[in-house]
Amino acid sequence: EDQVTQSPEALRLQEGESSSLNCSYTVSGLRGLFWYRQDPGKGPEFLFTLYSAGEEKEKERLKATLTKKESFLHITAPKPEDSATYLCAVQAGAQKLVFGQGTRLTINP
Amino acid sequence: EAGVTQFPSHSVIEKGQTVTLRCDPISGHDNLYWYRRVMGKEIKFLLHFVKESKQDESGMPNNRFLAERTGGTYSTLKVQPAELEDSGVYFCASSQELRGELFFGEGSRLTVL
Numbered sequence A: 001e002d003q004v005t006q007s008p009e010a011l012r013l014q015e016g017e018s019s020s021l022n023c024s025y026t027v028s029g030l031r032g033l034f035w036y037r038q039d040p041g042k043g044p045e046f047l048f049t050l051y052s053a054g055e056e057k058e059k060e061r062l063k064a065t066l067t068k069k070e071s072f073l074h075i076t077a078p079k080p081e082d083s084a085t086y087l088c089a090v091q092a093g094a095q096k097l098v099f100g101q102g103t104r105l106t107i108n109p
Numbered sequence B: 001e002a003g004v005t006q007f008p009s010h011s012v013i014e015k016g017q018t019v020t021l022r023c024d025p026i027s028g029h030d031n032l033y034w035y036r037r038v039m040g041k042e043i044k045f046l047l048h049f050v051k052e053s054k055q056d057e058s059g060m061p062n063n064r065f066l067a068e069r070t071g072g073t074y075s076t077l078k079v080q081p082a083e084l085e086d087s088g089v090y091f092c093a094s095s096q097e098l099r100g101e102l103f104f105g106e107g108s109r110l111t112v113l
Helices: none
Strands: A003-007 A010-014 A019-026 A032-038 A045-050 A056-059 A062-066 A070-075 A084-091 A097-099 A103-108 B005-007 B010-013 B019-024 B031-037 B044-050 B053-056 B065-068 B075-079 B088-095 B108-112
Touching: A003 A084, A003 A097, A010 A019, A019 A032, A019 A084, A032 A062, A032 A070, A045 A056, A045 A062, A070 A084, A097 B044, B005 B088, B010 B019, B019 B088, B019 B108, B031 B075, B044 B065
Parallel strands: A010 A103, B010 B108
Antiparallel strands: A003 A019, A019 A070, A032 A045, A032 A084, A056 A062, A062 A070, A084 A097, A084 A103, B005 B019, B019 B075, B031 B044, B031 B088, B044 B053, B065 B075, B088 B108
């Protein structure tokens, strides 16, 4: 059974304090690994798709990396507006996404 | 370009009643998905339409849930009769390609009392 585990569940950082979020997965035939950002009361907002081990993608202060067993979302010098829940999801043989429970990130000014 | 829109944003009903949720995908997106998040759990897949056809409905919890997409445009998800465990947030998403970015709506929060 496809499974996604995210850690930590919650993370509180000071503005400018860099860190990483982890997404571990077990899936038969990975077609893609997705990172989404979700703000309270909103739907998930697409950030990145990674397709193969070794791939990296960047957007502003965020950088996503992928290995055969896990993905990291690195946040460099975060700002309060980066506070959100970050979701990881995998797409396997079928078209559906399997989500992790998310990491709730809080950036204090 | 309008995003994925869902209606209602919040619905409160009594156990045993019926509720219909609606989703309007992004224009031109053939793929439409329903997901839901119940309290404390991860977002889970319910079903996938390609145009008006159900491609995968493996995530539908039971026969109290009925999804339709007439004409391949908007979709409805009906819960009849609603049970307490159906409470949660129901998300609709659409995509142009099978492999790639899903665009999510803001969700319909369902509370069953």
